Amino acid sequence: MSENFKLVSVDASAGRTELHDQLGLTGCEVSVNTLPPAAAVPFVHMHKQNEELYGVLAGRGEIWIDGEVVPLKAGDWFRVSPAGKRAIRAAQDEAMTFICVQTKAGSLEGFTMTDGVMCEEKAPWL
Amino acid sequence: MSENFKLVSVDASAGRTELHDQLGLTGCEVSVNTLPPAAAVPFVHMHKQNEELYGVLAGRGEIWIDGEVVPLKAGDWFRVSPAGKRAIRAAQDEAMTFICVQTKAGSLEGFTMTDGVMCEEKAPWL
Numbered sequence: 001m002s003e004n005f006k007l008v009s010v011d012a013s014a015g016r017t018e019l020h021d022q023l024g025l026t027g028c029e030v031s032v033n034t035l036p037p038a039a040a041v042p043f044v045h046m047h048k049q050n051e052e053l054y055g056v057l058a059g060r061g062e063i064w065i066d067g068e069v070v071p072l073k074a075g076d077w078f079r080v081s082p083a084g085k086r087a088i089r090a091a092q093d094e095a096m097t098f099i100c101v102q103t104k105a106g107s108l109e110g111f112t113m114t115d116g117v118m119c120e121e122k123a124p125w126l
Numbered sequence: 127m128s129e130n131f132k133l134v135s136v137d138a139s140a141g142r143t144e145l146h147d148q149l150g151l152t153g154c155e156v157s158v159n160t161l162p163p164a165a166a167v168p169f170v171h172m173h174k175q176n177e178e179l180y181g182v183l184a185g186r187g188e189i190w191i192d193g194e195v196v197p198l199k200a201g202d203w204f205r206v207s208p209a210g211k212r213a214i215r216a217a218q219d220e221a222m223t224f225i226c227v228q229t230k231a232g233s234l235e236g237f238t239m240t241d242g243v244m245c246e247e248k249a250p251w252l
Contacts, residue, residue: 001194001196002191002192002193002194002210003207004191004192004206004207004209004210005189005191005192005196005204005205005206005207005210006204006205007196007202007203007204007205008202008203008204009199009201009202009203010201010202010203011201012201018238019179019203020234020237023179023203023204023205024205025177025179025205025234026177026229026231026232026233026234027154027176027177027179027229027230027231027232027233027234028153028154028177028179028227028229028234029234029237029238030179030181030203030227032181032203040249040251040252042252043244043245043252044244044245044246044247044248044249044252045242045243045244045245046242046243046245047241047242047243048236048241048242048243049235049236049241050153050236050237050241050242051151051152051153051154053145053149053151053153053154053156055156055158055225057183063131064249064250064251065128065130065131066128066130066131067128067247068127068128069249069250070127070131070133073135075135075136075137075138076133076134076135076136077133077134077135077136077145077149077156077158078131078132078133078134078149079131079132079133079149079150079151080130080131081129081130081131083130084128084130084131085245085247087249087251087252089249089251099181099225101154101156101227102234102237102238102241103153103154103229103233103234104153104233104234104235105152105153106152106153107152107153107229107230107233107234108146108151108152108153108154108155108228108229108230108233109175109230110174110175110176111146111155111176111228112144112155112228115173115174115175115176115228116171116172116173116174116176117171117172117173117174118169118170118171119169119170119171119172119211120170121170121193121211122170123166123170123190123195123213123215124190124195125166125190125213125215126166126168126169126170126213
């Protein structure tokens with residue numbers, strides 16, 4: 001297998017799985033999380049230099065962010081800047097499965113059209 | 127609403143949604159994608175400096191990576207380094223929904239315990 005590729009299979013229902021070390025990531029840390037009904041991350045936190053992107057994959061919950069409560073549901077994606085003070089919980093009657101992507105704020109330079117390069121190789125189906 | 131927070135709701139079945147501009151992301155670009163059954167991204171590509179992390183949220187498919195074909199299914203998460211030549215398609219008989227996170231390779235410094243800071247504030251439920 002190419003050294004450019006590494007894969008793991010994650011059971012999203014299994015509490016919390018952190019991918020950085022398992023995949024040898026160098027640009028982000030990603031966690032896959034499920035909070036059971038009525039469960040909460042038991043603290044408010046912020047970050048020194050990392051931006052967080054959350055994606056809600058299933059269920060419902062809430063985030064407290066800088067003093068306001070925002071309801072969350074499957075399909076919601078949101079950015080929290082390093083200075084944002086945040087706490088997350090699942091709904092009282094429903095679990096919430098979500099991912100959290102940590103990256104260094106301001107680190108992205110080009111992307112997609114400016115960073116991608118078309119190759120002449122063809123996959124078998126192309 | 128805090129300037130540290132921005133949220134969008136994404137219909138993952140709606141082809142391709144790019145989050146960078148919608149959320150004001152500064153550390154990554156993320157796309158949420160669904161390929162219908164038998165559909166393929168129509169080219170092989172690599173990157174100049176961005177690492178990609180993919181997560182398969184639903185369905186099945188395949189990736190061609192540096193000359194090898196790897197089957198993909200819901201729950202699979204994988205890193206592709208910038209130099210990896212890659213092409214993705216859905217299964218012949220099933221759609222595949224996946225996310226792709228682009229970050230600058232080598233950009234992550236501290237994370238989680240080294241970058242996170244506990245706060246004294248309390249959410250209403252803490």
